[in-house]
Amino acid sequence: MSSEEIIVRVRNLRKWFPVRTGLLHGLISREKRYVKAVDGISFDIKKREIYGLAGESGCGKTTTGRVILRLLEPTAGEVHLGKQDVFALTKRELNELRKRAQIIFQDPYESLDPKMNIFDFVAEPLVVHKIGNEEELVANALKTVELTPPEEFFYRFPHELSGGQRQRVAIARAMILNPEFIVADEPVSMLDVSIRSSILKLMFKLRDEMGISYLYITHDLATARQVCDRTAIMYLGKFAEETTTEELLKNPLHPYTKALVAAVPVPDPTARKSKVVISGEIPSPIDLPPGCRFRPRCPYAMEICKREEPSLVEVESNHKVACHLM
């Protein structure tokens, strides 16, 4: 893989949120506690790739997406978008980054401004970046997301649109500046099944026609399979496993991935039933145990798992796992 192909390069990314403690605790103890939402992850996204980031709630996937775009400031690590060092940018330069990288949020019922009509909402990035020619560009963007004829949507407000239409509007706004890279944070999880496919189809179209790369954040492995070329499984701020999505589902190697895959119900009554392989729920991300963070729930935990944190290593070609069993 030559380095030109890589559009996003993430190295040792960390985002720790300080835990607010009471006054008394602050007086008697100097020790600061953190929620280690993202705790040292590295990965590359290639051009035109849809890279999936999957895991249960609280695993750090959304935080990762936001830190990469510097919607949140990182604690440590490096992110490059093309040749640009994202964390070295000043506020003003960050504005330029916004032309190249955008985000689509989970809930189109929340992410659209209810007091702004569709035209103003989609045109806002053009105004901020003083690009002009708004009428034509907005019309084109709405056409691209298949809201036609675009003029009919210009002066409508979000409450007049269905969920699927709203998400199309959000996508139109995200792509109006011709970005190279989009973070899509659960873009279809709030939508009904019959609407989902059309939004995903649209994302593929943008990838094929405009060469956009995506970081696709999801909790839903079945959708990840439909959409993502490669997928990483995150657990408590770290990657447990990363490989092509098909391989991940057919041949999961990390005990956590195995448990996740076994737990997903299949829409086929003659197929296997969902299975509970591990007990318990994700523990608090404060005061993580030493060693492997999955150890307390792992059915195969060994002595070494208590002491040493496993690192993510390539165990088969293009298949990385962070587990001492490997």
Add this chain to the structure above:
Amino acid sequence: MLDVQNLKTYFTTRGGAVKAVDDVSLQLDKGDALGLAGESGCGKTTTALTIMHLLPSNAEVLSGKILFGDVDLLTIDEERLRKEFRWKRMSMIFQGAMNALNPVFRVGDQIRQAILTHEDIAKASAWERVEELFSLVGINPDRARDYPHEFSGGMKQRAIIAMSLACNPDLVIADEPVTALDVIVQAQILELMRSLREKLGLSMIMITHDLSVIADTCNKAAIMYAGKIVERADIVAIFKHPEHPYTQGLIANFPSISGEKKGFEPISGSPPNLISPPAGCRFHPRCPYAEEICRKEEPEIVEIKRGHFVACHPKK
């Protein structure tokens, strides 16, 4: 055991009557688990609330029968319904109920309250029942003295399931019981529901938009669209030989982690407004097979094979 016939529930709004449930029929035998599926706003929850007699004040049941055994729940008075049926013979797990536990009362006390409201027994024996229920749903009975914030999401949902079982009902209606849960916890709850059904001989109606949950737990399924049931059959027939174009579209679009990878064949358009639904078949504006008759005449639901009911003109 439960026989719902031609049920119609409309809501009065300023814009007109919303035909939320329009001529719905369902049958449930003892021990059945029926999955009621459909997209948001199709009338699944309203159907359940009508059966439970828990509709808001702007709703009206225009016609139909809800036969529970041989009693028509729509003809008996509220007092008798409350004393003999609701919670005692049928109970409901409401959507998002796990977040509606009262934070200032112990979880066990809230369940005991449900028992004491419906049964004339001593407080101490009600508490014993609470502890039994906790073991039944897989929580250590000692935790009954905890407050809701001391429970994880999965435990709260288990407690809600325990509450629905408080008076030993024959039928439990579960409205999106696993929707807000993470996949591993979801699998734990689904397993619990499967085992309870077996152990207690419960009948269940599982309301969800998630077809995989239905395939995982139910033996029958009914698909709702725009206030109507468009197809119902046993689970294998629905998933393997769906007859209604809407069911076919839903299943074709439902992603799976196994089997052949599915492409995207979206159903065009979006569900209609239920104040003025389209004439004829309500699905015809989105249907790839719509014919002249579909625009004019509403299809009746008919049994095309034994136990397989479909409401579609071309399929007749």
